[in-house]
Amino acid sequence: MNTIIQNILVFVAIAFAFIFLIRKFIWKKSKSKKVCGGDDGCGCH
Amino acid sequence: MSKQINVALIGNPNTGKTSVFNALTGLNQQVGNYPGITVEKKEGVCKLSRGIKAHIIDLPGTYSLNASSLDENVVIELLLNKNDKDFPDIAVVVSDVENLKRNLLLFTQIKDLEIPTLLVINMADRMRYKGISLDIDYLEAELQTKIALISTRKKEGIDNLKNLIANYKELSVTPCINPSDIDKEYFDNLQKAFPNQLLYKLWLVITQDVNFGKTDRKEIEAVANFKTKSKADLKRLQQKETIKRYQFINNALKHGQTIDASQAKDLRSKLDRILTHRIWGYFIFFVILLTIFQAIYDWSSVPMDFIDSAFASLSEWTKIQLPQGAFTDLLAEGIIPGLGGIVIFIPQIAFLFLFISVLEESGYMSRVVFLMDRIMRRFGLSGKSVVPLISGTACAIPAIMATRNIESWKERLITILVTPFTTCSARLPVYLIIISLIIPEGRFLGLGYQALTLMLLYFIGFGIAVLSAYILNKVLKIRSKTFFVVEMPNYKLPMFKNVAITVLEKTKSFVFGAGKIILAISIILWFLASYGPGDNFNNAESIINTEYASQQLSEDEINQHIASYKLEHSYIGIAGHAIEPAIRPLGYDWKIGIAIVSSFAAREVFVGTLATIYSVGSDDEATIKNRMAAEVNPILGGPLFNFASGISLLLFYAFAMQCMSTLAIVKRETNSWKWPTLQLFIMSGFAYVVALIAYQLLK
Numbered sequence: 001m002n003t004i005i006q007n008i009l010v011f012v013a014i015a016f017a018f019i020f021l022i023r024k025f026i027w028k029k030s031k032s033k034k035v036c037g038g039d040d041g042c043g044c045h
Numbered sequence: 046m047s048k049q050i051n052v053a054l055i056g057n058p059n060t061g062k063t064s065v066f067n068a069l070t071g072l073n074q075q076v077g078n079y080p081g082i083t084v085e086k087k088e089g090v091c092k093l094s095r096g097i098k099a100h101i102i103d104l105p106g107t108y109s110l111n112a113s114s115l116d117e118n119v120v121i122e123l124l125l126n127k128n129d130k131d132f133p134d135i136a137v138v139v140s141d142v143e144n145l146k147r148n149l150l151l152f153t154q155i156k157d158l159e160i161p162t163l164l165v166i167n168m169a170d171r172m173r174y175k176g177i178s179l180d181i182d183y184l185e186a187e188l189q190t191k192i193a194l195i196s197t198r199k200k201e202g203i204d205n206l207k208n209l210i211a212n213y214k215e216l217s218v219t220p221c222i223n224p225s226d227i228d229k230e231y232f233d234n235l236q237k238a239f240p241n242q243l244l245y246k247l248w249l250v251i252t253q254d255v256n257f258g259k260t261d262r263k264e265i266e267a268v269a270n271f272k273t274k275s276k277a278d279l280k281r282l283q284q285k286e287t288i289k290r291y292q293f294i295n296n297a298l299k300h301g302q303t304i305d306a307s308q309a310k311d312l313r314s315k316l317d318r319i320l321t322h323r324i325w326g327y328f329i330f331f332v333i334l335l336t337i338f339q340a341i342y343d344w345s346s347v348p349m350d351f352i353d354s355a356f357a358s359l360s361e362w363t364k365i366q367l368p369q370g371a372f373t374d375l376l377a378e379g380i381i382p383g384l385g386g387i388v389i390f391i392p393q394i395a396f397l398f399l400f401i402s403v404l405e406e407s408g409y410m411s412r413v414v415f416l417m418d419r420i421m422r423r424f425g426l427s428g429k430s431v432v433p434l435i436s437g438t439a440c441a442i443p444a445i446m447a448t449r450n451i452e453s454w455k456e457r458l459i460t461i462l463v464t465p466f467t468t469c470s471a472r473l474p475v476y477l478i479i480i481s482l483i484i485p486e487g488r489f490l491g492l493g494y495q496a497l498t499l500m501l502l503y504f505i506g507f508g509i510a511v512l513s514a515y516i517l518n519k520v521l522k523i524r525s526k527t528f529f530v531v532e533m534p535n536y537k538l539p540m541f542k543n544v545a546i547t548v549l550e551k552t553k554s555f556v557f558g559a560g561k562i563i564l565a566i567s568i569i570l571w572f573l574a575s576y577g578p579g580d581n582f583n584n585a586e587s588i589i590n591t592e593y594a595s596q597q598l599s600e601d602e603i604n605q606h607i608a609s610y611k612l613e614h615s616y617i618g619i620a621g622h623a624i625e626p627a628i629r630p631l632g633y634d635w636k637i638g639i640a641i642v643s644s645f646a647a648r649e650v651f652v653g654t655l656a657t658i659y660s661v662g663s664d665d666e667a668t669i670k671n672r673m674a675a676e677v678n679p680i681l682g683g684p685l686f687n688f689a690s691g692i693s694l695l696l697f698y699a700f701a702m703q704c705m706s707t708l709a710i711v712k713r714e715t716n717s718w719k720w721p722t723l724q725l726f727i728m729s730g731f732a733y734v735v736a737l738i739a740y741q742l743l744k
Contacts, residue, residue: 006370013375014572017565024562025705 049098051131052091052210055120055155056139057148058106059411059534061167063087064197065139066103067542069207093211102131108147110154110249111283121253124158125246135213136162137206142172142179143535145302149188149294150287153221156190157245161216163191163209170196171535176305187297189217198540221293224248227285248286252279316536320412323419330413337400338500339492345392352392353670356385375571383567386653387560390474395552397470401438402547406539410435415533424511425518427451430460434510437467438503440555441707445714455523459514461714462724465707466510466700468503470555471648475698476502478652482674483691506699563653566643570617570654577615585611617658631697631733632690632740634679641697648703689743693736701732 054069056062070089087103107117110124123129124136136155140148145166156162164184172178181192191209195202224232224244235251236244319325360381367373404410417431429451437444444464451457468476476499484495581588589607598606612618620642621635628638636658644651659672676685686694702708708721715721 002368003370006368006372009372010375010572013372013568017568020561020565021569024565 048096049100050134050213052099052101053123053133053136054101054103054139055136055151056106057108057151060139060141060148061197062106062139063103064540064543065165065167066101067546068197068200068203069101091207093207095211097211099210107151109151111253121249124155124160125249133160135210135216136160137165137210138162139165139167142166142168142177143175146294146298150290153290153293157220157222159218159220159243161213161218163193163216164188165193165195165206167195167197169194169201170199178303180301184297184301187301189219191216220245222289227289228282231282252283313536317412320409321416326416330416334500335492339496341393341396344396348392349389352389353385356381356388374575375568379567379571380564382656383563383653384560386656387556387563387649390477391552391556393473393477394470394555395548398548398551399544402544403539406543408534408536411533424515425459426514427453427456430456433460433464434467434507437464437469440469441465441704442710445707445710455521458715459517459521461711462517462720463510463513465702465704465724465728466506466513468506471704472698474649474652476695478670478673479686479691479695481670482686483688502695502699509700563650566650567653570643570658573617574612574615574658577611577618581614582611585614631736632693632744634685645703645705648698689740692743693740696739697732697736700728700735702728
């Protein structure tokens with residue numbers, strides 16, 4: 001029983017870690033298009 | 046029910062605006078970004094009288110509402126957009142008692158937008174040193190506002206300021222200047238064309254070539270079409286406006302302010318002569334740097350040793366106290382050592398930021414910028430490039446964002462490209478652990494070898510950044526104009542509260558920002574190091590038992606062989622062996638290879654990764670440093686982290702582009718993948734070659 005619970009906890013931790021890293025570096029929330037350097041002619045460079 | 050009002054804190058740079066913000070909000074503040082752009086947004090809450098709560102926004106420092114950089118755009122965007130949720134109920138303009146005339150230009154512009162505007166005159170404690178006296182009642186009448194004379198340093202006048210903010214409805218919104226006085230015909234026509242609009246707002250919209258992301262675009266375009274004058278004429282009108290404003294300010298100050306130079310007790314000029322001297326200036330800066338690096342080492346060693354052994358004990362304790370199983374192993378061998386690898390560097394990072402913050406607060410950093418401008422120019426950089434290069438010692442990301450105030454695109458691009466060479470705080474953990482392993486603890490003229498090595502690495506980073514800038518300046522064919530203006534603030538004793546908040550904020554963001562990534566990577570690494578495919582991994586115990594059956598080994602030794610065999614045949618071991626041929630010429634084994642690959646996400650992950658890899662299967666209580674020191678080179682024998690491989694690693698980390706977040710910000714700032722891709726390949730390729738040469742020469 002203890003082994004099963006420990007294994008479940010490990011896989012939950014790994015899943016959380018994996019999802020966190022994916023969200024952090026690969027799949028990011030889309031941001032407003034009004035960004036410096038975009039096509040809105042903000043004139044920053 | 047309590048009422049909340051929006052308070053915009055606005056002012057010229059170096060007026061002590063942030064000190065006022067800290068005095069009003071204390072620790073009730075948070076730092077974020079403005080939506081869609083990467084200009085820092087500081088907000089906080091302050092309780093006023095009669096149950097009123099003030100939501101205070103510390104806007105970026107600006108000299109006027111004629112914006113020339115993105116930071117300044119943020120101010121003008123907010124003040125022009127009544128629909129913005131942060132549109133201020135009251136604008137609090139912070140000025141410095143010694144530069145009142147210049148500071149009042151911004152005040153008159155904001156007041157003309159008919160926003161209730163309160164004038165704060167800060168640094169009142171300096172009045173007697175400068176022989177300044179003010180007739181506040183007269184100034185209030187002339188400027189048609191209320192004035193809060195305060196000293197954030199002496200904590201004087203803050204309660205009065207809070208009362209004045211709470212009574213913001215009593216403030217007059219009468220403009221200082223009538224735009225028709227600038228050019229009657231033009232402004233009367235403009236008002237006729239848009240009768241329901243505020244004239245000064247219309248004028249700002251017409252003259253500002255900025256990104257009004259949040260304002261009503263249609264409304265602005267309609268106004269922008271009303272261009273009855275050429276650009277040159279508009280510029281001339283702007284100049285007339287500025288002259289009118291200064292006439293108004295001069296009138297107010299003529300009787301409202303008296304400066305008796307004979308009463309001034311000024312040390313500033315004397316100090317400036319020494320600190321910006323063409324020889325002594327550099328010598329003093331060098332001595333200050335030496336002191337800083339020595340102090341970082343000397344003062345941090347006790348808390349660092351304590352943290353290191355505390356995490357080792359915690360890991361051991363967890364293993365003993367919790368029921369045996371995979372999750373206990375994950376905690377003891379993955380999470381705790383991984384976190385220990387970051388927490389251990391808190392003392393050194395806190396001390397580094399303490400010194401940087403003290404130098405900034407005291408006004409010395411501006412002298413350094415001025416001093417270094419003489420050198421920077423020769424390498425195609427702006428004097429303003431020094432700020433990103435110095436802030437790059439904290440983190441390249443805000444440093445790259447800080448290039449936005451460099452007007453010349455070529456200088457800005459070069460600064461963006463070379464800033465990642467400066468030694469950021471993420472490199473510090475890597476440097477510190479490797480230096481402690483390969484450089485002896487002895488001293489030379491009272492200075493530790495280890496501290497000198499660390500300082501040398503900072504110089505190498507800075508030197509390569511400047512050298513690369515020189516090459517890029519020759520290679521890049523971009524034409525642009527360049528000029529350099531820097532304000533020299535007065536020297537002042539650093540305020541403890543400001544220094545403490547900076548140290549706390551920077552350390553917190555380092556620990557939590559990097560800590561979350563390190564925790565996640567530690568978990569994944571532990572999994573990859575604790576599980577593996579195929580029979581070799583699954584039957585490790587029987588294979589080792591058979592192999593060593595003839596030898597008389599203790600149970601501990603057998604267990605160590607099993608752990609080592611399992612690690613070698615785990616997922617991470619297989620990946621490490623696959624890349625080993627590429628890194629072996631640099632003096633690294635597959636474990637270091639894994640740490641290099643995993644630290645591509647963020648450099649500081651390197652130590653955490655090694656801590657996790659070396660912890661897997663290890664039963665004894667040992668610190669990270671001891672485990673690394675005990676590693677043996679599998680091919681040559683002897684310590685894996687010896688002088689040659691250590692120097693090679695230090696140089697690799699000094700030059701390699703090991704930071705995904707920096708690449709992302711470079712892409713964003715240059716609006717192109719070309720520059721971050723070039724940065725990645727050139728920096729990492731250069732790092733590989735230098736590390737290879739260093740190892741081959743020193744081995």
